[in-house]
Amino acid sequence: MSGASAHPRLSLNQATVKRASLQEAVDAARSAGITAIGTWREPVAEIGLESAVRLIEDSGLRVSSHCRGGFFTEPDPAKRQLVLDDNRRAIEETAALAAAGALGSRAVLVLVAGGLPDGSRDLVGARSSVADALAELGPFAEEAGVTLAVEPLHPMYAADRAVVSTLSQALDLVAPFDPKVAGVVVDTFHIWWDPAVEASIARAGAEGRIASYQVCDWLTPIAADPLLSRGMMGDGSIDFPRITRAVDAAGYDGDVEVEIFNEAVWSAEPRTVAARVAATFAQHVPIPVSA
Amino acid sequence: MSGASAHPRLSLNQATVKRASLQEAVDAARSAGITAIGTWREPVAEIGLESAVRLIEDSGLRVSSHCRGGFFTEPDPAKRQLVLDDNRRAIEETAALAAAGALGSRAVLVLVAGGLPDGSRDLVGARSSVADALAELGPFAEEAGVTLAVEPLHPMYAADRAVVSTLSQALDLVAPFDPKVAGVVVDTFHIWWDPAVEASIARAGAEGRIASYQVCDWLTPIAADPLLSRGMMGDGSIDFPRITRAVDAAGYDGDVEVEIFNEAVWSAEPRTVAARVAATFAQHVPIPVSA
Numbered sequence: 392m393s394g395a396s397a398h399p400r401l402s403l404n405q406a407t408v409k410r411a412s413l414q415e416a417v418d419a420a421r422s423a424g425i426t427a428i429g430t431w432r433e434p435v436a437e438i439g440l441e442s443a444v445r446l447i448e449d450s451g452l453r454v455s456s457h458c459r460g461g462f463f464t465e466p467d468p469a470k471r472q473l474v475l476d477d478n479r480r481a482i483e484e485t486a487a488l489a490a491a492g493a494l495g496s497r498a499v500l501v502l503v504a505g506g507l508p509d510g511s512r513d514l515v516g517a518r519s520s521v522a523d524a525l526a527e528l529g530p531f532a533e534e535a536g537v538t539l540a541v542e543p544l545h546p547m548y549a550a551d552r553a554v555v556s557t558l559s560q561a562l563d564l565v566a567p568f569d570p571k572v573a574g575v576v577v578d579t580f581h582i583w584w585d586p587a588v589e590a591s592i593a594r595a596g597a598e599g600r601i602a603s604y605q606v607c608d609w610l611t612p613i614a615a616d617p618l619l620s621r622g623m624m625g626d627g628s629i630d631f632p633r634i635t636r637a638v639d640a641a642g643y644d645g646d647v648e649v650e651i652f653n654e655a656v657w658s659a660e661p662r663t664v665a666a667r668v669a670a671t672f673a674q675h676v677p678i679p680v681s682a
Numbered sequence: 683m684s685g686a687s688a689h690p691r692l693s694l695n696q697a698t699v700k701r702a703s704l705q706e707a708v709d710a711a712r713s714a715g716i717t718a719i720g721t722w723r724e725p726v727a728e729i730g731l732e733s734a735v736r737l738i739e740d741s742g743l744r745v746s747s748h749c750r751g752g753f754f755t756e757p758d759p760a761k762r763q764l765v766l767d768d769n770r771r772a773i774e775e776t777a778a779l780a781a782a783g784a785l786g787s788r789a790v791l792v793l794v795a796g797g798l799p800d801g802s803r804d805l806v807g808a809r810s811s812v813a814d815a816l817a818e819l820g821p822f823a824e825e826a827g828v829t830l831a832v833e834p835l836h837p838m839y840a841a842d843r844a845v846v847s848t849l850s851q852a853l854d855l856v857a858p859f860d861p862k863v864a865g866v867v868v869d870t871f872h873i874w875w876d877p878a879v880e881a882s883i884a885r886a887g888a889e890g891r892i893a894s895y896q897v898c899d900w901l902t903p904i905a906a907d908p909l910l911s912r913g914m915m916g917d918g919s920i921d922f923p924r925i926t927r928a929v930d931a932a933g934y935d936g937d938v939e940v941e942i943f944n945e946a947v948w949s950a951e952p953r954t955v956a957a958r959v960a961a962t963f964a965q966h967v968p969i970p971v972s973a
Binding site: 611 | 798803804805806809836837838840841842847848850851854874875876877878900902903904906908918919920921924
């Protein structure tokens with residue numbers, strides 16, 4: 392490990408080094424002085440949960456979240472059951488990984504709502520499927536000590552990935568649950584454009600719902616694959632100080648994940664990426680060292 | 683002219699037949715039995731306003747709107763003055779074309795806010811430039827009898843085209859003006875994803891602000907050029923009955939424009955496109971024959 396240091400609340404979300412194994416991602420984070428990681432299910436599955444847990448224990452890193460569950464809009468009952476079962480496994484993984492992480496780890500499972508079912512135009516119905524799934528998973532999550540974190544995705548994904556598009560909508564969805572059981576993800580990429588962004592972040596804080604804060608930049612033009620249109624902080628249009636001040640003022644005291652889906656970032660060497668994440672985070676994201 | 687007939691409130695927005703001259707667009711509309719047209723500045727400029735006015739008079743078509751003005755976020759004072767002057771010309775064109783149109787024409791100028799200035803991340807500042815420009819143009823529009831219609835664009839255009847992203851935000855922007863002077867455009871493509879879409883349309887109606895209703899579909903995946911990702915009604919994810927019922931219930935009694943930016947549509951023969959517009963409109967957009 393180098394003597395590099397990074398912001399003490401910075402977490403490297405594994406999606407930012409998508410092609411690295413969990414071990415490589417951990418090594419990359421540590422080499423840049425980053426002290427927390429946001430894990431993803433696929434690289435955990437690659438080595439098995441037990442090995443992943445040992446690896447996290449040995450790493451000394453905090454776990455800031457586990458990504459991701461959700462995709463709740465499947466209408467076929469049998470397939471829907473498979474989805475819910477898979478989400479229960481994701482909840483168990485989240486609890487195990489958070490318990491293995493260093494002090495300050497959070498058992499937070501990030502959830503993506505899912506898009507319109509094939510051929511459907513029924514947004515309202517799809518949204519109520521999401522509410523139903525949360526109701527079904529809530530008691531299981533509570534038992535496991537895991538917070539289900541609903542992530543509103545940018546409205547450009549409303550048809551195919553997430554029928555939950557704004558922070559305000561996500562807050563309405565989780566309102567029936569205890570804040571320990573269900574919260575929301577504030578991700579700059581998805582919500583920076585929202586004229587109500589500051590009011591919604593303040594509301595999320597007042598209601599105790601900010602389960603995760605994720606940052607990355609908005610690139611223009613949009614990438615040919617819109618999923619990969621995220622950039623390193625400073626490379627795009629997002630006013631990180633404005634949103635970060637709102638998140639801080641809302642009382643959020645957890646880690647801040649950098650989650651970048653970007654082909655050029657994925658093609659770079661993971662340690663190089665982690666170092667750049669640490670540097671651009673320090674430069675652009677003014678979150679206090681402690682809340 | 684054929685004996686084709688179309689919905690009596692359907693209007694062909696010229697952007698749907700982008701490569702046609704105004705004369706060709708008029709002919710295409712009439713050939714499909716469409717009785718109204720939404721004009722664009724570029725094809726009007728191509729033949730000159732006087733010729734365009736005569737052409738519209740001769741056509742027997744209603745003019746449902748003129749597209750478009752706006753782009754108010756230019757920070758350089760000299761350039762900003764040029765933009766405002768150009769918008770004054772657009773207002774004059776709108777008045778002249780609407781006066782030339784058949785009974786039921788509306789003097790409505792569609793406005794696109796403009797994106798973030800080059801290198802800027804100041805959404806809040808850019809939005810206040812839009813408010814300032816409206817304040818400057820309002821008296822001129824009132825004098826000309828033209829309604830300035832602010833069109834919220836889909837949030838995926840917030841960086842580069844429009845810092846006004848939701849209907850609710852557009853309504854707040856126009857609130858200081860008489861509804862005859864400033865209203866909003868309800869365009870399905872831009873707002874279909876909004877969890878508050880029905881409430882915002884109802885509010886727009888209650889406040890007398892719906893200056894234009896435009897329809898086209900949302901295609902997935904998003905086109906390589908996101909500006910061209912619009913589809914013919916029925917080809918995408920939008921629930922037209924739901925939004926159209928809301929617009930009707932809000933008291934909108936004007937024409938409904940079909941405005942499609944799509945390379946395949948642009949490459950087709952204008953009369954073929956107009957016929958398909960009339961057919962898909964009849965099939966998918968249940969607006970009453972009279973409000």
